[in-house]
Amino acid sequence: MEALFAGGFPEFISGDKEVDKYIARVRESFREYDLILTDEDDQLAATGWGVPIMWSGDVSELPSTFADVLRQSIEVHDAFSAADTFVIGGAVVHPSLKGSGAAESLIRALCDTAAAHHLTNVVAPVRPTRKHLYPLLDIDAYAAWVRNDGTPWDPWLRLHVRIGGSVIGLAREAQTMTDTVSRWEEWTGLEIPVSGDYIIPKGMAPLRIDKTADLGTYVEPNIWVRHR
Ligand SMILES: CC(C)(COP(=O)(O)OP(=O)(O)OC[C@H]1O[C@@H](n2cnc3c(N)ncnc32)[C@H](O)[C@@H]1OP(=O)(O)O)[C@@H](O)C(=O)NCCC(=O)NCCS
Numbered sequence: 001m002e003a004l005f006a007g008g009f010p011e012f013i014s015g016d017k018e019v020d021k022y023i024a025r026v027r028e029s030f031r032e033y034d035l036i037l038t039d040e041d042d043q044l045a046a047t048g049w050g051v052p053i054m055w056s057g058d059v060s061e062l063p064s065t066f067a068d069v070l071r072q073s074i075e076v077h078d079a080f081s082a083a084d085t086f087v088i089g090g091a092v093v094h095p096s097l098k099g100s101g102a103a104e105s106l107i108r109a110l111c112d113t114a115a116a117h118h119l120t121n122v123v124a125p126v127r128p129t130r131k132h133l134y135p136l137l138d139i140d141a142y143a144a145w146v147r148n149d150g151t152p153w154d155p156w157l158r159l160h161v162r163i164g165g166s167v168i169g170l171a172r173e174a175q176t177m178t179d180t181v182s183r184w185e186e187w188t189g190l191e192i193p194v195s196g197d198y199i200i201p202k203g204m205a206p207l208r209i210d211k212t213a214d215l216g217t218y219v220e221p222n223i224w225v226r227h228r
Contacts, residue, residue, distance in 0.1 A: 001036060001047045008092035010202040012187040012218060015177030018067030026051060026070050026089075029077050032117070033086070035109050037102060046102040048091035048110050052076060052083030052119055059169045062224055063087075066125060066174050086114030088124035103159055111227050125171050125222035129156040131204040139170055139204075139221035157223055165225040174222035181209060184216035192216070 030051050037046040051073035055061065063069040069087050076083045088110050093102045107124075114122045131142055131154065145153040152158045152167070161167065181192050184207060188200040197206040200218070207218040 001034060001049075004044065004047050004092045004094060005090060007095070010187070012177050012179075012184070012200075012203075013175075015179045015183075015187070015218070016067065016175045017178060018065065019070060019175065022067060022070035022074055025074050029074065033113055035106065035113060037106055037109060039097065039102075044094055045097050045100075046091070046093045046106040048088065048106045050086050050088045050090075050110055050114070052117065053085050053087055054081060054083055055085040055121060055123070057121065059224070062123065062169060062171070063125075064171060064173070065176075066171070066222065069125065083119060085121040085123060086110070086117070086119040088122065103156075104163055107160065107163055107227070114228070120228065122227040123168070124160060124165070124225045124227065125174055126157050126160055126225050127174075127220070127222055128154040128204070130154050131221070132202045135199050135203055135205055139172055139223070143167060143170060143223045154223075157225070160225045160227070163227075165227045167223060168226045169224040171222040171224060173219050175220050177218045177220070179216060180214050181211060181216055184209070184218075 033051065034049045035047060036044060039045045051069060053069065053072040054076055063072055091106050111122050128142065134142060147153055152161055185192050190198065190200065192198065192209050195209050195211045197208055200207045203218060204220045205218065207216050209216050
């Protein structure tokens with residue numbers, strides 16, 4: 001599961017310092033929500049996970065960041081409170097099986113897992129997979145972009161919608177990745193000579209560099225989808 005996730009995302013995904021605070025606790029506390037799908041030869045086909053939180057159903061009360069999702073799940077866990085909402089945290093299909101329908105099976109299986117745990121609501125902060133091709137377009141315009149058939153232009157968002165999800169909101173600053181300039185050079189393969197904004201490989205938005213502070217900051221958006 002870890003290896004598939006590591007291969008599915010750009011290296012800079014590890015730069016969210018807020019997520020770092022909670023991810024180990026989440027991993028150990030919610031193993032029952034980790035899913036692994038295998039193919040007919042028993043090989044790893046897809047994997048996904050999520051966490052339970054409490055949510056009023058009001059879109060304005062959704063967690064504003066991915067780290068906040070994790071923090072809330074730990075709070076619910078530690079307080080022994082009854083959660084009512086499953087938040088899909090991640091999904092990856094094995095590279096050799098992309099386009100095979102495994103992604104759809106995985107989302108459906110995650111929704112079924114939520115139901116099995118009596119979590120009435122299922123939401124996902126979707127990380128749009130083609131946003132990096134349009135790093136200068138704001139997320140409002142990107143999320144609203146539809147094909148001629150009226151379905152979302154982004155393929156991953158489209159899949160969520162095709163199987164019954166509705167776009168309910170945006171997390172404009174879902175993840176903030178920060179690190180030194182040299183670490184950003186490693187992550188992006190770019191030389192970064194001066195302060196300024198840079199388009200980076202696989203970046204959904206520009207990276208802002210402050211050479212004086214030796215700091216690179218990159219903020220990426222998610223699109224909230226509700227499945228149930
Ligand atoms: C996101 C991911 C799980 C989707 O799996 P997948 O097997 O590619 O999904 P599907 O084949 O069902 O594709 C869904 C849609 O995207 C389209 N699509 C797939 N690859 C595409 C590509 N390279 N370019 C354009 N469209 C593509 C499919 O045609 C389908 O569109 P349709 O609605 O017109 O049929 C998979 O790409 C992945 O593991 N990515 C890396 C990790 C990641 O980004 N996860 C999501 C955030 S947690």
